[in-house]
Amino acid sequence: xxxxxxLKDLAIMEQRYRAHFVNSLSGFKSANLxxxxxxxxxxxxxxxxxxxxLGADPALIGFVSRPNTVERHTIENIKATGEYTxxxxxxxxxxxxxxxxxxxxxxxxxxxxxxxxPLYGEGIAPFVAQSKIRLYMSLRECLTIELNSTEFxxxxxxxxxxxxxxxxEDGKLLIExxxxxxxxxxxxxxxxxxxxxxxxxxxxxGIP
Amino acid sequence: xxxxxxLKDLAIMEQRYRAHFVNSLSGFKSANLxxxxxxxxxxxxxxxxxxxxLGADPALIGFVSRPNTVERHTIENIKATGEYTxxxxxxxxxxxxxxxxxxxxxxxxxxxxxxxxPLYGEGIAPFVAQSKIRLYMSLRECLTIELNSTEFxxxxxxxxxxxxxxxxEDGKLLIExxxxxxxxxxxxxxxxxxxxxxxxxxxxxGIP
Numbered sequence: 001x002x003x004x005x006x007l008k009d010l011a012i013m014e015q016r017y018r019a020h021f022v023n024s025l026s027g028f029k030s031a032n033l034x035x036x037x038x039x040x041x042x043x044x045x046x047x048x049x050x051x052x053x054l055g056a057d058p059a060l061i062g063f064v065s066r067p068n069t070v071e072r073h074t075i076e077n078i079k080a081t082g083e084y085t086x087x088x089x090x091x092x093x094x095x096x097x098x099x100x101x102x103x104x105x106x107x108x109x110x111x112x113x114x115x116x117x118p119l120y121g122e123g124i125a126p127f128v129a130q131s132k133i134r135l136y137m138s139l140r141e142c143l144t145i146e147l148n149s150t151e152f153x154x155x156x157x158x159x160x161x162x163x164x165x166x167x168x169e170d171g172k173l174l175i176e177x178x179x180x181x182x183x184x185x186x187x188x189x190x191x192x193x194x195x196x197x198x199x200x201x202x203x204x205x206g207i208p
Numbered sequence: 209x210x211x212x213x214x215l216k217d218l219a220i221m222e223q224r225y226r227a228h229f230v231n232s233l234s235g236f237k238s239a240n241l242x243x244x245x246x247x248x249x250x251x252x253x254x255x256x257x258x259x260x261x262l263g264a265d266p267a268l269i270g271f272v273s274r275p276n277t278v279e280r281h282t283i284e285n286i287k288a289t290g291e292y293t294x295x296x297x298x299x300x301x302x303x304x305x306x307x308x309x310x311x312x313x314x315x316x317x318x319x320x321x322x323x324x325x326p327l328y329g330e331g332i333a334p335f336v337a338q339s340k341i342r343l344y345m346s347l348r349e350c351l352t353i354e355l356n357s358t359e360f361x362x363x364x365x366x367x368x369x370x371x372x373x374x375x376x377e378d379g380k381l382l383i384e385x386x387x388x389x390x391x392x393x394x395x396x397x398x399x400x401x402x403x404x405x406x407x408x409x410x411x412x413x414g415i416p
Contacts, residue, residue: 003372010267010365017379022264024381025343025368027238027296028390028400029261052260053237054272055356056230059218062353062360064262064270088235094403095416102409115415135233143351145270147362148263152270154355157218160233164211171225172393173232182236182390182400185380187408190400192236195302195389197396201310207323208303 024185031089031183033097034063035118035126036077043118043126045100045110046074049183051086059157060140061086067149073106078153082139083123086155087131090179094189096130121159132178133162172197232393239297239391241305242271243326243334244285251326251334253308253318254282257391259294267365268348269294275357281314286361290347291331294363295339298387302397304338329367340386341370380405 013021029049036044054060065075078084089097096114104110111118111126118126119134127134137155144151166174174194182190221229237257244252262268273283286292297305304322312318319326319334326334327342335342345363352359374382382402390398 001372005368019264020379022267026259026261030235051234053234056227059230061234098406099416102411160213164209171228188405189403192398195397198306203310208307
């Protein structure tokens with residue numbers, strides 16, 4: 001049986017019910033941990049499910065930051081230092097990654113609280129040692145979305161570390177083989193099972 | 209074995225290799241078909257993997273549109289009419305959905321070419337009858353990302369149709385039970401296996 005909801009039905013939903021409902025509607029989401037430090041070097045770690053590919057050249061990824069959420073320390077740090085890391089969440093680290101979404105005090109390190117390990121490379125922002133796919137990012141732009149006072153934070157990929165074995169011959173990364181997970185809504189995590197890669201689509205191939 | 213790639217390594221990648229490589233780095237993506245009509249009522253259908261949740265109240269979803277890609281007719285139609293549909297791709301319709309990414313001529317309907325069925329409700333834009341989760345959207349804002357001349361298209365959810373059985377008691381939608389799929393990179397589709405929902409994270413719960 002199907003249900004249809006219109007604006008007036010959404011309007012009367014209890015706030016938390018509506019958050020769960022609407023958060024699931026865009027489809028599956030990525031799961032990344034953002035590692036930052038503030039100007040004094042205090043570490044922060046935050047899970048985000050809104051990372052989205054913006055372009056390959058330059059290599060840009062955006063994510064959405066809500067006002068007054070747990071990511072606020074992350075955003076302040078990114079604006080202060082211009083640098084951050086993105087670290088894929090894999091199936092073996094879901095509980096620790098989710099715990100980073102708790103509202104810790106400003107100078108509490110989510111690394112310490114979650115048992116995840118900071119890993120420093122050439123830059124000032126810490127990676128998550130447990131992650132298999134790790135990106136170092138430079139802030140490029142913050143766009144304000146006036147409609148709901150969110151920010152769309154755009155960064156350029158500076159460095160990528162990943163298992164050599166997941167790189168296909170044509171450059172595709174088999175992220176499922178690195179056990180990267182998908183998220184739906186606010187709190188459900190999913191492993192994946194590939195249905196395979198499809199050929200570049202061309203017109204006049206007949207109905208699939 | 210791990211591999212590390214820096215800016216100079218990305219810079220020398222062949223264009224198509226780099227597209228595959230970078231497109232996989234943000235993590236898993238949503239899979240939605242966008243249904244539109246132009247001012248004369250000609251239908252268009254396009255798959256997008258960049259839909260991202262922006263907020264629950266108002267209920268906003270954004271997606272990214274590259275210049276001169278197959279989505280250009282979609283964007284022109286959205287700007288002309290202000291309305292579009294988002295339709296989750298499920299496991300039984302992956303091939304047809306992917307085929308909609310071919311570069312068809314302007315007045316060719318991707319519905320006809322892919323075998324997917326237009327379904328009209330109260331609005332002018334067609335849903336995809338085969339989809340189990342269908343949203344009717346009103347255009348709210350187009351943000352230009354100057355860094356790479358992409359557009360971030362923001363719409364507000366006007367109507368939602370979905371199987372009643374996937375609505376959890378607290379409003380969470382069990383989209384896996386509707387066989388919604390995830391995408392990685394440009395051409396790989398994935399079904400999912402839930403690892404379960406996690407409780408709202410609070411500080412001082414101990415290391416997970």
